[in-house]
Amino acid sequence: MPSIPAALAASDESAPELAPARRHEDDRDAVAACQGGEREAFDRLVEKYQRDVYRLCYRYVNNHQDANDMAQEVFLKAYRALDRFRGDSSFSTWLYRIAVNTCLNFRASRKPEAAELPEALADKSQGPLERLERDEQSRLVREAVTRLPEKQRATLILKIYHDLTHEEVSAILGSTVGTVKANLFHALGNLRKMLVAEAGE
Amino acid sequence: MSHVPEPRLLDVLEGRGATDRAHVDACAQCRARLAEAQAGLALAAGAEVPEPSPVYWESLRRQVSRRVDEESERRPAFWRRVSLGHALAAAAVLAGIATFLPVAGRHPAPLPEPPLPAWSALPPAEEDEGLDVLRAVAPVVADASVPAACGGVAECAVDLSDEESQVLADRLRREIGPGKDL
Numbered sequence: 001m002p003s004i005p006a007a008l009a010a011s012d013e014s015a016p017e018l019a020p021a022r023r024h025e026d027d028r029d030a031v032a033a034c035q036g037g038e039r040e041a042f043d044r045l046v047e048k049y050q051r052d053v054y055r056l057c058y059r060y061v062n063n064h065q066d067a068n069d070m071a072q073e074v075f076l077k078a079y080r081a082l083d084r085f086r087g088d089s090s091f092s093t094w095l096y097r098i099a100v101n102t103c104l105n106f107r108a109s110r111k112p113e114a115a116e117l118p119e120a121l122a123d124k125s126q127g128p129l130e131r132l133e134r135d136e137q138s139r140l141v142r143e144a145v146t147r148l149p150e151k152q153r154a155t156l157i158l159k160i161y162h163d164l165t166h167e168e169v170s171a172i173l174g175s176t177v178g179t180v181k182a183n184l185f186h187a188l189g190n191l192r193k194m195l196v197a198e199a200g201e
Numbered sequence: 202m203s204h205v206p207e208p209r210l211l212d213v214l215e216g217r218g219a220t221d222r223a224h225v226d227a228c229a230q231c232r233a234r235l236a237e238a239q240a241g242l243a244l245a246a247g248a249e250v251p252e253p254s255p256v257y258w259e260s261l262r263r264q265v266s267r268r269v270d271e272e273s274e275r276r277p278a279f280w281r282r283v284s285l286g287h288a289l290a291a292a293a294v295l296a297g298i299a300t301f302l303p304v305a306g307r308h309p310a311p312l313p314e315p316p317l318p319a320w321s322a323l324p325p326a327e328e329d330e331g332l333d334v335l336r337a338v339a340p341v342v343a344d345a346s347v348p349a350a351c352g353g354v355a356e357c358a359v360d361l362s363d364e365e366s367q368v369l370a371d372r373l374r375r376e377i378g379p380g381k382d383l
């Protein structure tokens with residue numbers, strides 16, 4: 001049976017791989033530099049986390065334009081609050097928390113189908129047919145994810161698509177590890193039920 | 202027979218929990234629950250977000266950077282207002298101290314240090330005691346400045362500047378190839 005991390009390994013190829021301890025140490029240095037007034041240090045944090053933040057936002061709204069707006073909003077909120085970041089959690093946990101809250105409070109202004117990723121900005125490494133089939137399947141699943149109950153949706157997105165540990169997800173969402181596991185289990189079952197029901201319609 | 206609770210079934214799904222695995226193997230009900238979650242996982246794992254090109258990441262980074270710059274430009278103005286709040290607070294405290302100090306002839310006693318936070322480490326706006334003083338002294342000024350400090354002001358425009366748009370357009374043309382419109 002494939003474990004969850006193994007099943008997900010292929011979905012996050014472009015994310016730079018760093019040992020967690022080293023990653024957190026680098027973040028601490030960058031945060032300290034920001035707090036000391038080094039403006040460029042924040043750009044480095046944006047560059048490092050913009051993919052994670054954008055993808056998280058995309059999972060909530062399922063369209064590029066809103067995800068783009070939300071990602072910017074997340075970083076601005078982080079910038080405004082950075083002086084108050086004391087390092088009680090890792091920077092990434094803190095940033096994810098801001099991102100999830102931003103997503104929950106965001107009212108989508110665009111319908112998913114009206115705002116697909118502009119063709120010029122899409123990655124063209126796959127053939128058109130292959131892309132079409134895969135995109136359609138992905139779109140159905142992504143839409144089903146947005147209809148999951150709030151906690152289940154957040155847990156599934158963070159665990160499955162961001163490959164975080166149960167402990168990290170529990171720190172971000174402020175729930176216990178047991179609750180995270182239960183929510184993820186329910187989310188996976190519900191996702192399957194929704195998609196089966198849709199296929200039968 | 203009591204069935205395996207969800208958190209432990211998830212452990213089984215992730216390849217842990219040998220004892221529960223034995224139960225699942227023997228229990229049709231738990232096996233069905235596990236199979237459903239497994240199928241959900243297979244569906245979820247394949248649903249990727251459309252991947253933008255490197256050009257997009259560059260534009261996102263620049264848009265965030267520009268908005269942060271705008272934020273930074275606004276911030277000093279806010280800090281100056283908070284400093285005014287602290288100055289007013291200091292003045293109020295000093296005035297209070299002066300009122301209650303006994304007159305000591307030609308040799309007034311030195312003033313004690315005012316109980317103020319360090320000027321170099323200003324607290325966040327909403328925790329700033331100086332703002333309460335500022336509110337009392339000049340409610341209009343305080344009410345106008347606090348929402349701005351907390352990010353309550355109107356959102357900045359997100360569009361690229363003409364120059365940035367030109368750079369992006371040039372990059373796109375290079376990616377798409379010559380002779381094609383954007």
Ligand SMILES: [Zn+2]
Pocket residue numbers: 203204205224225228229230231232
């Ligand atoms: Zn059972």
